[in-house]
Each structure stands twice: as C-alpha cells, then as structure tokens.
Amino acid sequence: MSDSTNGLQRVARSEHVTALKFLPVQAHGRTLLLGRLRDGTPFAFGRICPHQHKPLDEGTIWGNEIDCPHHHYTYDPLTGRNLFPSRMYPEFRVRCIRGIPVYKVKEEQGWIWIGPQKPPPEGVELDE
Amino acid sequence: MGRVAQEMVERAGVDRKVLLDKLVAAAGAEFTTFYYYTILRVNSIGLEGEGMKEIIEDARIEDRNHFEALVPRIYELGGKLPDDIRTFADMAGCPDAYLPDSLGGAAKERKAKSPKTEMGAYPSLRGEKTRDLLTVLVEAERCAIRTYTDICNYTAGKDHRTYDLSLAILNEEIEHEAWFSEFLGEGPSGHFRRGAPGHSPYVSRFMSADVGRAS
Numbered sequence: 001m002s003d004s005t006n007g008l009q010r011v012a013r014s015e016h017v018t019a020l021k022f023l024p025v026q027a028h029g030r031t032l033l034l035g036r037l038r039d040g041t042p043f044a045f046g047r048i049c050p051h052q053h054k055p056l057d058e059g060t061i062w063g064n065e066i067d068c069p070h071h072h073y074t075y076d077p078l079t080g081r082n083l084f085p086s087r088m089y090p091e092f093r094v095r096c097i098r099g100i101p102v103y104k105v106k107e108e109q110g111w112i113w114i115g116p117q118k119p120p121p122e123g124v125e126l127d128e
Numbered sequence: 129m130g131r132v133a134q135e136m137v138e139r140a141g142v143d144r145k146v147l148l149d150k151l152v153a154a155a156g157a158e159f160t161t162f163y164y165y166t167i168l169r170v171n172s173i174g175l176e177g178e179g180m181k182e183i184i185e186d187a188r189i190e191d192r193n194h195f196e197a198l199v200p201r202i203y204e205l206g207g208k209l210p211d212d213i214r215t216f217a218d219m220a221g222c223p224d225a226y227l228p229d230s231l232g233g234a235a236k237e238r239k240a241k242s243p244k245t246e247m248g249a250y251p252s253l254r255g256e257k258t259r260d261l262l263t264v265l266v267e268a269e270r271c272a273i274r275t276y277t278d279i280c281n282y283t284a285g286k287d288h289r290t291y292d293l294s295l296a297i298l299n300e301e302i303e304h305e306a307w308f309s310e311f312l313g314e315g316p317s318g319h320f321r322r323g324a325p326g327h328s329p330y331v332s333r334f335m336s337a338d339v340g341r342a343s
Contacts, residue, residue: 049313052218062274069278070153072271085223088267094225115140 008106008113017042017112021063027068027114032103034112035058035077037064042105043077044114050098050127068099075100079121130204133289137205140286147282147290151198153221154275154297158195160217162188162266164225168261171231177257180311182321184265185230187304189326191272194297195336201290209242222271230258262312263317276301296330 011025012034019040022033024047033047049056049068058069065074065083074084080099089097091127104115120126138144165188172181202209210216226241227233276298283291328335 067274071220072274084267084271088225088228088264089223090226090229 006116010111011114012112014107014110016113022057022059024057035061042107042112044103044105046101049073081121081124100125101126133204134206137287142286144205149206150279151202152207153219155198156220157222158191160220161225162291163282167227172261175267184331185325186217187279190300190328193328193331193335197293197331201293204323221275225264227269228264230257230260235340249252262308266312269301269308272301273305292332296334299330
C-alpha cells in the first residue's frame with residue numbers, strides 16, 4: 001500500500017491510526033511507527049529506542065510524549081527530541097541521550113502519507 | 129516456584145517471560161531509586177530542604193518495600209534476579225534519579241570531561257536547588273506510575289496476585305507523586321504524612337518478611 005508522490009508514501013488508512021496504539025508501517029525502506037496525538041495530529045517515527053536499542057512498538061502516548069515501554073524514556077513525537085529523563089538529568093548526562101528519527105506526515109482524503117525524515121533539532125543526535 | 133500458580137497465569141493468556149521482564153525491571157527501578165533517594169535525601173538541606181526530608185524518606189523506604197514485595201512474586205513465577213547487580217541496574221525500568229546539577233550532582237565527572245573549565249565554574253543549568261530536587265523526585269514517581277499502570281493493564285483479570293500487588297504499589301507511587309507535586313505548587317495532594325516513616329499502607333501486607341515493615 002505505497003504510492004510515491006513528491007517523496008511522500010501512502011502507508012495507511014486514517015482510521016487505522018489511533019492515539020491508543022502505534023501502527024507499524026513500511027516506508028522509505030524501513031519499518032516506522034505511526035500514532036496520533038490527543039488532538040488527532042498523526043506522527044511517524046523510527047521504531048527503535050536509542051537508549052538500549054529496544055523496539056518502541058508496544059509503547060504508548062503519555063501526555064503528548066512517546067513513552068518507551070522498556071525504561072520509560074519519552075520523546076517528542078514531532079521533533080524526536082528526548083524529553084525524559086532529559087528534563088531531570090544533569091547536563092552531562094543529557095548530552096549522552098540520543099533522539100529518535102521522526103518523519104513528515106500528511107493526512108489527506110482518508111489516507112496517511114509519510115514523507116522524508118525531518119532534520120533533528122539543534123543539539124539532538126540520532127543513531128546511525 | 130509455584131508450578132500450578134504459573135500454569136494458571138499462562139492459561140489466562142499471560143506471557144510469563146514478558147511479565148517477568150516487567151517485574152524484574154520494576155524491581156530494578158525500585159532498588160536503584162532507593163539508592164538515589166538516599167543521596168537526594170542527604171542533600172535535602174537548608175530552610176526549604178529540611179521540610180522535604182521526611183517525605184523523601186517515606187518515599188525512599190516505601191520504594192525499598194516495593195522491591196521487597198516484588199521479589200517473592202518474581203521467584204514464584206519462575207524468574208530470578210540477575211546475578212550481577214550491574215546487570216540489574218541496567219535493566220531498571222526507570223532512569224536513574226541523579227542529584228541535579230544545582231546541588232553539585234556529578235560535578236566530578238563533568239570536571240574530568242571538561243578539563244578547561246575552572247574549578248567551581250560549572251554552570252547551574254536548572255537553577256533553583258529545591259525546585260530541581262523536586263523535579264527529579266516527581267519525575268521519578270511519574271515514571272513509576274507508568275511502570276505499574278502498564279503491569280496492572282497487562283495482568284488485569286488474568287494474574288490476580290501480580291495485579292493486586294502492582295495495584296498496591298501503584299497506589300503508593302501515586303501518593304508519592306502527589307506529595308512532590310504539592311511541593312512544586314501544582315495543587316494540594318489531599319494527603320497527610322505517614323504515621324511512621326515508610327509505613328507502606330498498601331504494600332506492607334505483601335511483605336512476607338518483616339524487613340522494612342513499619343507496623
């Protein structure tokens with residue numbers, strides 16, 4: 001279920017993407033996860049938590065943060081920046097924490113489209 | 129090891145390995161939190177810090193109680209604690225509750241990584257000591273709430289004993305969060321202090337040994 005138009009790939013029907021559970025999809029040659037914020041905004045991100053390289057598939061949205069099910073590291077779904085434990089860690093520890101890749105997402109006519117990976121925010125490093 | 133008890137849990141649809149991973153991670157988080165809260169309590173000093181010391185101590189002892197209460201269930205289900213405490217700490221289900229920068233946390237390590245920085249010139253990146261300390265505490269409790277909510281959700285209606293224990297721990301973690309949140313000015317907790325330090329009103333009935341039990 002994938003059409004390419006301007007770097008966007010059609011990956012899922014809108015009704016299959018919920019705020020309750022992440023949906024694995026294939027896009028840009030890899031498995032990504034799709035979810036929604038409380039206000040319904042869809043987002044897409046890489047499925048591996050860089051903390052201990054475990055899958056985020058069984059994670060949840062906590063507040064408006066992606067919550068890793070293994071050690072509860074959380075990430076901003078729109079930028080990929082780590083939010084917890086960064087907001088409570090000493091600065092030198094924060095510098096060691098990596099973000100997750102996030103992707104441009106478009107929702108149109110009942111379909112979710114995933115675009116290219118967004119550039120990480122300043123100061124955020126990603127795994128290769 | 130309780131053979132029938134394990135069988136009943138599996139028959140109810142629980143993946144015992146998944147559950148054990150969750151329980152060992154939770155026990156690891158309690159154990160490491162007990163350690164880090166010791167440091168946070170020791171550093172809770174001064175006019176504002178002294179007022180928080182007692183509730184940090186309550187939370188610290190109750191987290192140790194949670195560890196004590198979880199361990200028998202791990203073994204009943206056929207699991208075990210890791211042989212190496214370093215492995216155990218790495219498996220902990222919540223991040224370390226480090227002493228914040230503003231209270232001198234990890235200054236030594238930072239000095240070693242930044243040899244050009246003058247002694248004593250390490251910036252206080254968060255600022256206010258009391259608020260920083262409370263931020264660490266409240267975030268640690270919020271992580272614990274997520275942990276036990278997850279275990280309760282996983283075991284509800286299937287593994288009654290683990291559910292009951294996890295719910296008891298969740299009750300105490302929610303109270304801990306409310307105490308620290310109240311200090312942060314986020315609203316009243318609605319509670320008053322424990323009758324005795326680390327009383328564990330919900331979890332004490334699960335502690336088959338008397339260690340740490342305030343009765």
